[in-house]
Amino acid sequence: MASNVTVKSVLEKISVDHLECSICTNRFRQPKLLDCLHSFCLQCLQELRQSQDPSGTKLICPLCRRETMLKGSGVADLPNNFAFSALVDEVTMQEKLLDGQGSEIKCQACDEENKATSRCMDCDHFLCQECQKAHGRMTLMKSHKIYTLAQLRSGETVYKSKLREEVPKCGKHPDQNLNVYCNSCEQVICTTCSVLDHAKHSLSGLPEAVDKCKRKVTELVVKAHASQTELNTAIQKLSESRKELDTVFAATKTKISKKARQEIAKTRREEKKLSKEIDRIYKERTKAFEAAQAHSRKEVTKTEQKLDEVEHLTDQASCYEILEHQQKLLHNLSELTGKQPQQVPDKLTFMDFEEGERSLGRLVLEEEPKAAAKQSPRPTTFAAMEDLASHFAAIKTL
Numbered sequence: 517m518a519s520n521v522t523v524k525s526v527l528e529k530i531s532v533d534h535l536e537c538s539i540c541t542n543r544f545r546q547p548k549l550l551d552c553l554h555s556f557c558l559q560c561l562q563e564l565r566q567s568q569d570p571s572g573t574k575l576i577c578p579l580c581r582r583e584t585m586l587k588g589s590g591v592a593d594l595p596n597n598f599a600f601s602a603l604v605d606e607v608t609m610q611e612k613l614l615d616g617q618g619s620e621i622k623c624q625a626c627d628e629e630n631k632a633t634s635r636c637m638d639c640d641h642f643l644c645q646e647c648q649k650a651h652g653r654m655t656l657m658k659s660h661k662i663y664t665l666a667q668l669r670s671g672e673t674v675y676k677s678k679l680r681e682e683v684p685k686c687g688k689h690p691d692q693n694l695n696v697y698c699n700s701c702e703q704v705i706c707t708t709c710s711v712l713d714h715a716k717h718s719l720s721g722l723p724e725a726v727d728k729c730k731r732k733v734t735e736l737v738v739k740a741h742a743s744q745t746e747l748n749t750a751i752q753k754l755s756e757s758r759k760e761l762d763t764v765f766a767a768t769k770t771k772i773s774k775k776a777r778q779e780i781a782k783t784r785r786e787e788k789k790l791s792k793e794i795d796r797i798y799k800e801r802t803k804a805f806e807a808a809q810a811h812s813r814k815e816v817t818k819t820e821q822k823l824d825e826v827e828h829l830t831d832q833a834s835c836y837e838i839l840e841h842q843q844k845l846l847h848n849l850s851e852l853t854g855k856q857p858q859q860v861p862d863k864l865t866f867m868d869f870e871e872g873e874r875s876l877g878r879l880v881l882e883e884e885p886k887a888a889a890k891q892s893p894r895p896t897t898f899a900a901m902e903d904l905a906s907h908f909a910a911i912k913t914l
């Protein structure tokens with residue numbers, strides 16, 4: 517049980533993303549690397565090219581839309597991603613060890629299709645019981661390091677894919693390993709090429725070139741991290757500024773509402789005040805009208821009574837009596853003729869309201885002639901009188 521956990525934990529450490537092609541969602545088969553660093557199966561890329569532009573010289577990455585230029589025989593000439601192939605190989609092997617308890621693994625040293633029981637780390641082969649015995653018999657192989665499948669399962673030793681040790685051969689000299697780095701051409705070459713084609717170029721050994729490359733990568737990784745931090749800081753600042761905006765937005769809205777409520781209250785107070793004032797004035801004026809009316813009614817009644825009395829007297833009295841009372845009658849009647857009705861000034865029928873800019877407004881209780889005179893033309897009656905005057909003046913001079 518403990519051994520299984522170890523292998524399992526190895527598997528869990530490997531992200532599924534690194535094993536799966538995002539086109540076919542299967543584990544990588546002959547993964548090829550695009551310029552954008554995304555990898556896909558050779559066959560998937562070939563199908564992709566058919567769907568994009570079969571005769572074109574570029575391929576668009578389905579993940580990031582970046583272009584990769586194709587050279588030579590197209591997709592097949594794209595660089596292999598051996599690291600991913602090796603990882604798929606190793607994980608697949610670990611799974612076989614774990615799930616089938618090794619029963620599916622066959623001997624790679626003979627053609628007997630025997631079940632493998634161990635692995636020779638020097639030959640990089642799984643061995644059946646027979647081949648393992650043969651290893652022990654042969655002098656050359658006696659020193660080989662052999663682990664049982666159980667040992668591999670326990671994690672005591674880890675299966676390493678042969679792909680990791682593969683040294684690529686020179687395209688021009690197939691028997692030569694690529695073992696020199698040309699700094700001028702920025703490519704890995706073989707010894708023969710270094711002498712024939714790159715003699716005057718700056719050359720380095722592979723370990724030195726790899727160290728240099730790793731240093732450059734590290735430098736750029738640091739810079740990329742720094743710019744990532746900068747971006748994150750910017751995001752943080754933006755979100756803080758955004759929060760600030762939200763706060764002032766809310767505060768400003770509150771201010772507007774508060775002021776509006778205050779204005780409404782103030783306007784209501786002004787309305788109340790003006791209303792009270794105009795009510796008072798209206799009451800005063802109606803009183804004046806009522807008083808004037810009452811006065812006149814009283815005089816009418818008095819006149820009526822007096823006329824009744826006069827009529828009664830003149831009807832009933834003899835001519836002597838009438839003549840005798842003549843002075844009193846005429847005096848009483850002449851008293852009635854001088855009665856003046858109580859007038860109410862016209863201006864009491866005028867009232868208006870003028871809207872204010874800062875306040876609700878004010879009451880206007882008398883017509884304001886100044887403003888009116890300025891705008892309206894002279895009254896016609898006045899003009900007519902002036903015409904008449906000039907007419908008389910003309911007659912005089914004649």
Ligand SMILES: [Zn+2]
Pocket residue numbers: 537538539540541542544545556557560
């Ligand atoms: Zn694929």
Ligand SMILES: [Zn+2]
Pocket residue numbers: 550552553554577578579580581582
């Ligand atoms: Zn990409």
Ligand SMILES: [Zn+2]
Pocket residue numbers: 623624625626627628630643644645646647
């Ligand atoms: Zn065998």
Ligand SMILES: [Zn+2]
Pocket residue numbers: 636637638639640651657660
């Ligand atoms: Zn061996």
Ligand SMILES: [Zn+2]
Pocket residue numbers: 698699700701702713714717
């Ligand atoms: Zn070169």
Ligand SMILES: [Zn+2]
Pocket residue numbers: 686687688689692705706707708709
């Ligand atoms: Zn070469």
